[in-house]
Amino acid sequence: MRCAEMTGRHHEPVRPTWACGACGEQWPCSTALPAILALDEPAQALLLWDWFEEAATDLVDLTGADLHQRFIRDVREAEQR
Numbered sequence: 350m351r352c353a354e355m356t357g358r359h360h361e362p363v364r365p366t367w368a369c370g371a372c373g374e375q376w377p378c379s380t381a382l383p384a385i386l387a388l389d390e391p392a393q394a395l396l397l398w399d400w401f402e403e404a405a406t407d408l409v410d411l412t413g414a415d416l417h418q419r420f421i422r423d424v425r426e427a428e429q430r
């Protein structure tokens with residue numbers, strides 16, 4: 350989905366800020382997280398990696414370690430809770 354199509358009602362990431370378009374939380378937001386965790390592992394891995402790569406081009410002030418923590422490690426840790 351392109352940013353121009355965002356209505357603000359769907360819990361989707363908005364580039365280039367990577368905040369949620371609906372609730373404004375840092376993406377992935379707490380509302381979207383259960384749906385992400387419900388995906389099977391290959392689908393989840395592809396999605397997280399896509400976000401990681403796209404966010405790396407937008408969030409240039411964050412290090413690779415910061416991005417890895419936010420888009421991969423935090424989600425994996427949430428899955429283990």
Ligand SMILES: [Zn+2]
Nearest residue numbers: 360369372378
């Ligand atoms: Zn949200």
